[in-house]
Amino acid sequence: MTSPSRRNLIAASATALVAAPHVVRAQGVTRWRLITSWTKNLPGPGVSAERLASRITKMSGGRLVVEVFPAGSIVPAFGVFEAVSTGVAEMGHTASFFWDGKLPGAALFTTAPFGLGPLEHQTWIEQRGGQALWDAFYAPSGVRGLLAGNTGPSMGGWFRKPVTSLEDIKGLRIRVQGLGGEVYRELGATPQSIPPGDIVPALERGTIDAVELLAPVNDQPLGFHRFAPFYHMPGFNKPNGAAEALISLAAFDRLTPDLREIVETACAAEHTAGLIEAQASNAAAITELVALGTKVTPFPTDVMQAMRAKTAIVLDRKASESAMAARIVASYRAAVTSGRNWASIEAYMAQVLRS
Numbered sequence: 001m002t003s004p005s006r007r008n009l010i011a012a013s014a015t016a017l018v019a020a021p022h023v024v025r026a027q028g029v030t031r032w033r034l035i036t037s038w039t040k041n042l043p044g045p046g047v048s049a050e051r052l053a054s055r056i057t058k059m060s061g062g063r064l065v066v067e068v069f070p071a072g073s074i075v076p077a078f079g080v081f082e083a084v085s086t087g088v089a090e091m092g093h094t095a096s097f098f099w100d101g102k103l104p105g106a107a108l109f110t111t112a113p114f115g116l117g118p119l120e121h122q123t124w125i126e127q128r129g130g131q132a133l134w135d136a137f138y139a140p141s142g143v144r145g146l147l148a149g150n151t152g153p154s155m156g157g158w159f160r161k162p163v164t165s166l167e168d169i170k171g172l173r174i175r176v177q178g179l180g181g182e183v184y185r186e187l188g189a190t191p192q193s194i195p196p197g198d199i200v201p202a203l204e205r206g207t208i209d210a211v212e213l214l215a216p217v218n219d220q221p222l223g224f225h226r227f228a229p230f231y232h233m234p235g236f237n238k239p240n241g242a243a244e245a246l247i248s249l250a251a252f253d254r255l256t257p258d259l260r261e262i263v264e265t266a267c268a269a270e271h272t273a274g275l276i277e278a279q280a281s282n283a284a285a286i287t288e289l290v291a292l293g294t295k296v297t298p299f300p301t302d303v304m305q306a307m308r309a310k311t312a313i314v315l316d317r318k319a320s321e322s323a324m325a326a327r328i329v330a331s332y333r334a335a336v337t338s339g340r341n342w343a344s345i346e347a348y349m350a351q352v353l354r355s
Contacts, residue, residue, distance in 0.1 A: 032066045032090040037077040039197040040070040044218040045243050048149030048274045049093035055266040064259050077195035084246045085141040092246035097178035105325035107178045108332045111240040113311040118150050121240040124335035142249050148267040149243030149274035154235035157212030158228035174210040180237025186310040203227045216285035225294045
């Protein structure tokens with residue numbers, strides 16, 4: 001018969017094995033858990049997470065096996081950062097604006113209202129000091145953030161009633177993430193933070209009046225158009241849709257140099273793959289949505305002007321929250337200014353060539 005003390009030891013060991021995120025189950029094979037903020041295979045980010053895990057596993061020849069756990073299977077959608085930081089999982093796939101309440105300035109590593117587009121954002125991260133800031137920002141939490149997917153520019157969102165003036169914003173209950181939520185609050189709306197998997201029930205029950213998620217190809221399968229037929233544009237809130245790979249620094253440091261490079265290269269590859277997939281798919285999705293009765297409608301000029309003015313206030317306030325937030329906002333704004341002239345020329349050329 002096994003003694004009580006030995007039974008306790010066995011139980012404790014089994015619990016540790018189940019809880020331990022870093023488990024080597026075969027000679028030379030490391031297994032990582034990748035937890036996400038998305039439902040399984042959510043169009044766009046959910047697909048990116050699966051593809052990223054598969055790419056790392058294949059590129060490593062099976063020496064680093066990454067298994068995906070969607071939102072709720074290990075931690076809730078908004079618990080990914082803390083879980084990777086505390087070692088519950090080695091990796092996460094999420095969006096940095098989820099952490100902005102605890103880490104002021106984090107949102108800008110995903111996007112900012114009236115800010116950088118996808119290519120401009122990547123240029124900031126890789127060429128204008130953004131990655132170094134990101135690394136310094138997250139290092140005290142024991143994690144690193146990398147670009148790992150992009151859904152491109154978002155639409156303005158789905159509304160039960162059309163927005164015809166600033167008065168329609170007041171009292172509006174809208175599901176929205178990131179700094180755009182603060183802009184809406186400045187205009188008298190009530191922003192709601194709701195995980196992607198819980199949006200449809202909230203919209204169906206009428207507990208929210210509007211929802212902003214991503215772009216047509218991501219929104220269409222969720223059926224928002226059935227409850228809120230007015231699809232406003234442009235997506236001032238998210239001119240860019242960068243996904244974030246969160247990596248445990250402790251787990252990363254245990255890898256061999258070649259496996260570290262594989263993880264970084266796979267994240268970069270997924271950033272490109274996600275963006276071109278979005279670009280290819282949105283044209284068909286918006287056509288189908290219009291056929292289903294969606295009313296694609298521009299925001300009124302006075303609304304856009306007010307949102308732009310409030311964005312400056314929101315960014316100034318964000319910069320005042322901490323020394324690091326001030327550095328991030330200043331760097332982001334400098335990237336917007338540095339790239340503005342060329343971005344304007346690119347936009348003009350595209351308009352002329354397609355007219």
